[in-house]
Amino acid sequence: MIEEETRIVWRADESAEGERIDKAVTSLDDDWSRSAVQAWIKEGRVTVNGRTVKANYRLEAGDEVIVSVPPVEELAVEPEPIPLDVRYEDEDVIVVNKPRGMVVHPAPGNTSGTLVNALLAHCRDLSGIGGVARPGIVHRIDKDTSGLLMVAKNDLAHQSLAAQLKAHSVDRIYLAIVHGNIPHNRGTVDAPIGRDPHDRKKMAINHKNGKPAVTHFAVLEHWQQASLIECKLETGRTHQIRVHMASIGHPLIGDPVYGPKKNRYPIQGQALHAKVLGFDHPRTGKRIRLEAELPKDMEKLISYIRAENH
Structure with missing residues (x-):
C-alpha cells in the first residue's frame, strides 16, 4: 500500500x-x-x-x-552493519543499550547511521506499525541520551508495548547529572509539557497547551556545584527530564538547549542515561527488568566532579 x-x-x-x-x-x-x-x-x-x-x-x-x-516510503532506509549492544532478544522483543550520539530512526535528510539502520542489519523481522522509517520503534530516547530502548519485532509485540507505555506500567529509570546542589534528597516535578511558544525547537512547561508530565527524582550524591540524581518517569514527554529539571533551576550538565550554552565539563551532550527498563513480555506476560551500567563518559564526568570537590 x-x-x-x-x-x-x-x-x-x-x-x-x-x-x-x-x-x-x-x-x-x-x-x-x-x-x-x-x-x-x-x-x-x-x-x-x-x-x-x-x-x-x-x-x-x-x-x-x-x-x-x-x-515515508520515499526514505531509502538501508540495513547497515553498525555494532549493537543487545541486552535482551527473543522472537518478539529486542532491547538495546543505545550509545550517546546515535539517532533512533531515519528522517528526511538523515537516512543513515541510525539505530533503525543497525537493527535492520541485525534482525530484519521488525514490526511494521511504525512505518518504513520507524520499524519496530515503540518509544524514543534523544540522540544525546544513552541507555535502554525496547524495540518490537512484530505487530503483536508493538501493540502490547505501546499499550503498556500508555498505561504508564513500563518502568523507566534514568541517571542524570545536573547543575547545582539540590538541597533536598528527593522530589517530584508535576508540570505539563508542550511546545515552547517562544522557541518551537524547544519544549517547555506549558499550562495552556501542554500534556501532563510527572518526574520523580532522588539525589544519589550531592556536590558543591552539581548533583547526581535518579529519575523515574510516570509519563514520557519529549525532553521530559531535561525540561523538568531545568524548570526547578537544575538543568542537565552538557545540555545546551535547556542549560548553559557553554559546557565546561568533559561530556558531549546531556548527562542522561536510561538505566532501567521494565515491562511485561508481550507474549508470556512475564515481567522483564533490565539494567544498563553508566557509560564511560558519565563515569568520567562523575570522577571529574568528585575531584573538583576535594
Whole structure:
C-alpha cells in the first residue's frame, strides 16, 4: 500500500515574525532536516497563504503555512552493519543499550547511521506499525541520551508495548547529572509539557497547551556545584527530564538547549542515561527488568566532579 503524503497546517504567530520560512518549518518537527525542508520548498510542497515561496521568505504574523510532507516510503532506509549492544532478544522483543550520539530512526535528510539502520542489519523481522522509517520503534530516547530502548519485532509485540507505555506500567529509570546542589534528597516535578511558544525547537512547561508530565527524582550524591540524581518517569514527554529539571533551576550538565550554552565539563551532550527498563513480555506476560551500567563518559564526568570537590 502506498502511503499518502501528510499535510501540516501551521499559522505563524508573533514569535515567528521575520524568521526564514525554511528555518521555521524545520523547527516544526524534530525529525526534519533543514536540507530536506529546503528541497520541499523547491518542489512547491510548502506554501504561505496559498502561494509557493522561496527558502529565504520572511514570515509575517498570521501567515498560514501548509507543508505537504512526502510519503515515508520515499526514505531509502538501508540495513547497515553498525555494532549493537543487545541486552535482551527473543522472537518478539529486542532491547538495546543505545550509545550517546546515535539517532533512533531515519528522517528526511538523515537516512543513515541510525539505530533503525543497525537493527535492520541485525534482525530484519521488525514490526511494521511504525512505518518504513520507524520499524519496530515503540518509544524514543534523544540522540544525546544513552541507555535502554525496547524495540518490537512484530505487530503483536508493538501493540502490547505501546499499550503498556500508555498505561504508564513500563518502568523507566534514568541517571542524570545536573547543575547545582539540590538541597533536598528527593522530589517530584508535576508540570505539563508542550511546545515552547517562544522557541518551537524547544519544549517547555506549558499550562495552556501542554500534556501532563510527572518526574520523580532522588539525589544519589550531592556536590558543591552539581548533583547526581535518579529519575523515574510516570509519563514520557519529549525532553521530559531535561525540561523538568531545568524548570526547578537544575538543568542537565552538557545540555545546551535547556542549560548553559557553554559546557565546561568533559561530556558531549546531556548527562542522561536510561538505566532501567521494565515491562511485561508481550507474549508470556512475564515481567522483564533490565539494567544498563553508566557509560564511560558519565563515569568520567562523575570522577571529574568528585575531584573538583576535594
